Ligand code: ADP
């Protein structure tokens with residue numbers, strides 16, 4: 001199976017990105033018979049961020065996160081979208097011309113962002129078409145993503161179908177989203193979806209002190225320490241459940257229900273669990289951040305290997321229009 005997924009370089013990678021996208025994709029890429037395309041969607045980043053130095057530094061930390069979480073560049077295609085921009089944007093154009101305007105105008109993420117952001121640019125509007133190009137360019141079959149991306153993959157399927165009907169043959173593979181049910185949407189420290197843009201994330205690669213500071217900011221209700229608490233409604237507990245062992249989770253649940261256990265205790269336990277769960281990844285992340293040339297070399301090698309694949313697809317599409 002061909003697996004493909006991308007992460008924007010709009011900030012440092014956070015717990016939601018890692019559990020929702022990076023780790024599931026790395027797991028899938030290790031299964032025999034699978035071939036993976038894991039990339040940094042730095043063209044998409046321009047919809048929200050225009051500063052080159054910031055984008056570059058985010059790209060490095062996202063790449064370091066992929067590598068720290070076990071991505072094996074020998075067996076995957078690992079690249080920056082911007083280094084293949086000619087192919088991605090050419091396909092974006094062909095797909096734009098088979099995409100009905102209302103499909104984009106009614107997209108959840110566009111409506112959401114255009115209500116919230118000051119800069120409602122056309123890139124934000126065509127965002128899902130560029131995403132479809134990212135996927136269709138490499139004949140990807142399985143797209144591991146967080147739940148928020150479900151609609152984008154649906155739109156990609158529609159666009160692929162429209163081109164296939166137009167050409168009267170299978171130009172594109174119709175991809176499928178793979179959404180890990182147990183992670184679904186990871187809550188941020190304020191209980192909303194954890195997101196770079198909401199500034200409510202937990203950055204598991206921070207130095208210990210800063211990490212603990214972030215965890216301490218998780219919002220809780222005002223139940224006094226001695227009273228019993230409802231674990232199911234608490235953000236710290238929800239996050240703990242994602243990374244602690246079943247026994248640890250059972251113990252914390254019992255502590256909540258019993259009372260005499262404060263949110264401060266739970267936060268300390270979450271902090272410790274993060275340090276254990278991400279021990280190796282944190283070490284590797286620091287190593288790669290200290291050696292950016294190694295990251296660059298790995299990306300360049302991946303970019304050289306994906307190029308002929310992108311070129312072959314574009315050629316197939318140009319032929320439809322006799323270009
Ligand atoms: P952000 O929302 O922080 O800008 P991206 O849009 O770059 O993150 O998302 C990259 C990947 O991480 C996507 O597959 C997305 O679904 C996943 N992801 C992001 N936030 C979460 C979250 N809170 N829970 C689960 N998955 C998430």
Ligand code: TRP
Nearest residue numbers: 004005006007008041044131134
């Ligand atoms: N839109 C995705 C996100 O914000 C990032 C992305 C861009 C992507 N192109 C992709 C994800 C292709 C999967 C496949 O999370």
